[in-house]
Amino acid sequence: MxxxxxxxxxxxxxxxxxxxxxxxxxxxxxxxxxxxxxxxPVELKNALSRVASGSIHQYAVTWGAKNFRESLAKKQSRFMGIPIDPETQIVVTCGSTEAMMAAMMTVCNPGDKVVVFSPFYENYAADAILSGAEPIYVHLRPPGFNFDVDELEEAFKQRPKALILCNPSNPSGKVFTLEELKTIAYFAEKYDTFVITDEVYEHIVYPPHHHIYFASLPGMFERTISCSSLSKTYSITGWRLGYLIAPSYIVDGARKVHDFLTVGAAAPLQEAAVVALNFGDxxxxxxxxxxxxxxxxxxxxxxxxxxxxxxxxxxxxxxxxxxxxxxxxxxxxxxxxxxxxxxxxxxxxxxxxxxxxxxxxxxxxxxxxxxxxxxxxxxxxxxxxxxxxx
The missing domain is CATH 3.90.1150.10 (Aspartate Aminotransferase, domain 1)
Known part of the structure; x- marks a missing residue:
């Protein structure tokens, strides 16, 4: 065989x-x-019951139902502090797992290198391999899980196509500081590198720490693909609703990849989840x-x-x-x-x-x-x- x-x-x-x-x-x-x-939340369960007895059971728009994208853009614009266009800057995916895979396949060619902080969520190494890319690992040193600036620049000197940033971090629970993010941003610009963020725990941060969206840093939105999902924030891991947010020139490519990976996320679940996206602070x-x-x-x-x-x-x-x-x-x-x-x-x-x-x-x-x-x-x-x- x-x-x-x-x-x-x-x-x-x-x-x-x-x-x-x-x-x-x-x-x-x-x-x-x-x-x-x-x-x-009970509001989500009730919404799902209403949708189940309704008529939304066929394909949504491939890159996400319009009302879902609009509600998501409104929410993320509020928290990220930058305007998000629901028509040109969002792809709704089957969980953040697909969002990360779509992001990698959109920016990476076979043979490209990708910086990954270690320890890392186990999917990242597999994502790189499936994309034909080579991971470059940079240590996060316990107990604070901080990186060495010189080691990070040595990785950037290899001219990676992208860096994967999980923040807040799985598995370590690290929340990157503003200074650390600025350092990454400096190298990303200096060496012309994309940054792919995994921010699924964006709302689960413990005082006095707080989450800073990498795309919100000056000049970074244009080179950042922000990936996240509804799974952790709303306790619906089984719904598999994720998304990526990026500049339109990246989203145009990511929509093509997403279309042939999964076609689209579940339409009834998108409809029900709009309720959660409209929750208040x-x-x-x-x-x-x-x-x-x-x-x-x-x-x-x-x-x-x-x-x-x-x-x-x-x-x-x-x-x-x-x-x-x-x-x-x-x-x-x-x-x-x-x-x-x-x-x-x-x-x-x-x-x-x-x-x-x-x-x-x-x-x-x-x-x-x-x-x-x-x-x-x-x-x-x-x-x-x-x-x-x-």
Whole structure:
């Protein structure tokens, strides 16, 4: 038989989603794949019920239903602080995963280089490979997950076509400062590089930190493709509604790529989601309050258990150090923990370019009672781990 594409040899299946399957097989609390165990806002559920009994069940405009794009442009213009044209600067996609893929395929030719900060969301390396591009990894150094300016410029000197910026960051929870963003902007302009942002956690940021949209920096909108989704902000990860925002000359190309990737996002879900896009500022303030409470509750539990971690500044993940247990494989450790302790996490090695095996990632987008039960189960982690790994 003929050989399969060599591209698929460059990456594995998603470790994150594999851990969900492992969690399900052992009945473990799933703190691996980042989706809530609580419902979206009731207004969204009611809107979906109305749409389901209506007549919007056929294709929307390929790059997004008009009313969805208009509501999205109004919302993002308000938060980004720059005017967004719903007719020429938006592509609605099947989740931010497709938005990122469409962005990469729009700007990259085979052989181009792309800068990726490490640790990184696992899709980015696969996106680069599928686009025929070569990743250049720049370290984000714990505990603050800051980059070295000289290392970053060395990456830019290789004349990359794009840089991928996840902010707030998955998995580290880092929120990039204005000075850090200005540094990236300076190099992007100096070396004529696109910046592709993943900003799905734009509304989940913990005081005193705040999110700054890269496209809002002076001169950056023209070279930025801003990718995001409704998944995390409105607790509808299963709806798969994402988008990219960019200058019209980029959007013209991205619409072509998107059209042949997926044709279009689900029309009934776009119609229902318009309700959420029109929420007032109080919704986003409440969202921040809710997740701040969840973060503090879960971190307090980790403190009581004596587990070392880096405090997340944004998003809803926390990286925990498992060095004390002596496990040589974080993947084996996470599979063992799901089976023997009943809590599932993601091995940190899936997020790093280097050989990192001492970190695991939990998420805390769960009900308080779920987090409490997870902490209770983790009370036996140290004793069981010492029996197994020492």
């Amino acid at each position: 003929p050989k399969l594409s060599s591209k698929i040899e460059g990456f594995t299946d998603s470790v994150i989603r594999r851990m969900t399957r492992i969690a399900n097989s052992y009945g473990a609390i799933n703190l691996s794949q980042g989706f809530p165990d609580f419902d979206p 109080d919704y986003y303030e409440n969202l921040k309050r809710i997740y701040t409470e969840k973060r503090d509750f879960f971190l307090d539990g980790l403190d009581r258990l004596g587990l070392a971690y880096t405090v997340p500044q944004g998003a809803y993940y926390v990286m925990v150090d498992i060095s004390e247990f002596g496990a040589k494989s974080d993947l084996e450790f996470c599979e063992w923990m799901a089976r023997e302790v009943g809590v599932a996490a993601v091995p940190g090695s899936s997020f790093f370019r280097d050989n990192v095996n001492h970190l695991i990632r939990f998420h805390f987008a769960k009900k308080k009672e779920t987090l409490a039960e997870a902490v209770k189960r983790l009370e036996k982690l140290k004793d069981k781990a010492r029996e197994r790994w020492r």
